[in-house]
Amino acid sequence: MRVLVTGGSGLVGMAIQHVVKEERGGYEGEEWIFLSSKDANLMSMKETRDVFRKHQPTHVIHLAAMVGGLFKNLKCNLDFWAAHEVGVVKVVSCLSTCIFPDKTTYPINETMIHNGPPHESNFGYAYAKRMIDVHNRAYFEQHGHCYTAVIPTNVFGPHDNYSIEDGHVLPGLIHKTYIAKKEGKALVVWGSGTPKRQFIYSLDLARLFLWVLREYPEVDPIILSVGEEDEVSIKEAADTVVQALDFKGEVIYDNSKSDGQFKKTASNAKLCSYLPEFRFTPFKQALKETCEWFVANYDTARK
Template structure:
């Protein structure tokens, strides 16, 4: 009887594309702790938008497994301001890396998408089969379309070439290594930065976008790293897998939590002339739970952990 090869052997050499990002850095730490050799390249060393350079690197490095965690990401403001960049940069990276991985005979690959691929008014919690069943949220449609193309690209390589490639769709992520830039950050690090600056500046008021009523789900990057590893070890199907915690919170509640963590005691004012984005975005994580995964980091603990990390690193 022939035994099928392990999906993620203990000796597997793993190339993490985007190892300095939020997910990539957490995954690099976790895989290294698990005993894997992790291959990395900085953006200065390798521009993943360059197909020739990417193909040459993968041909020489010959990783056993590749995780595509590199992407141009940002919040509502960034997506609304630079839609062409979010569409073109992500398409270029995906085309370059997937073609290069196939040419280098990388048989195991994990593509990381985003929960924004789902329709704006998808039934909650959102199942994976909701993909392409309705209009997207306009504020991040270009980014979402690039990620949807990535899912199709992975499926196509599986169908045409038999590759054991998979896709995961994470919810809103946060943690050490996040982006706290006021112009390009996602909601949670953006709130931490906004409230911290208010405390530091002695402000009695913080103005936030929207109504505060949208609900969002948040997963710590360490939990995301554990989920990615679980998928690499046990999942081998064409359909994407949602990655989240299965619980959501109103943005107003999140703002109150961040105010408490940062020590802000003033007023929170909601600018309802600004967009809310998708009303609710909670993922159905049944497929992931069948693999035995459960998140380990509670939101309040994770927010405090992330804020401590930023205080230690904000000057560097």
């Protein structure tokens, strides 16, 4: 089993590396190859084919994409032809709850992806990601390949992109709080703080990725998320960051900034039916570990 991980130097890729190597999550007989953008430009068909022919993977975890938060124009580029050409047995791609319809009922589940247009703030990203699911189904129907996808909720952890402008909400909050504390200024949180999100620790996600790669039998995607009861507001998340970084200053909410979708509550019932005993790292503990990593690696962290 030779596993090729695209986006291997990103948030989830580094978490999978940690679980495979540091937690000894890799199995005997498995070979793991973690690619970064330095190894191949996956928007080039030639470079993609070349790197697949070089490594001849049997399994692929596809994480490479152009990603960011609400305030960045997002897009994703994907081709499976290289995987098909070299006989890859299984591909696991990474989708997002952003792909679900804007007008929907909650909680959302895996059957609802294509039930209507996505939120206008990320329609390009959402439609690109939806096409991965379409592609998976087509390859199964035409070639019998088990190409599938996971749908994590909001991922956070070490090795994230902590850009204030382009990053996701938690790493952006962590960076802004760090600077506000250092400079003795108020912490300005964009938006009202009322939207709610489910957050998943990158190391928990990595452990689930390994299970999907080895054991999940379906082409249909699966949501990887904490339960609905663990959903928190942006204000609650900001309060947790403030506590973790021991910030004592004023916290101001800038209501002139967009909130995005009010909520994207996802059901993890399908996951629980497969793994009823799986336990997620408590949010406060995971966020404290993330903040400690950011402070310790501030000079080299992506910002």
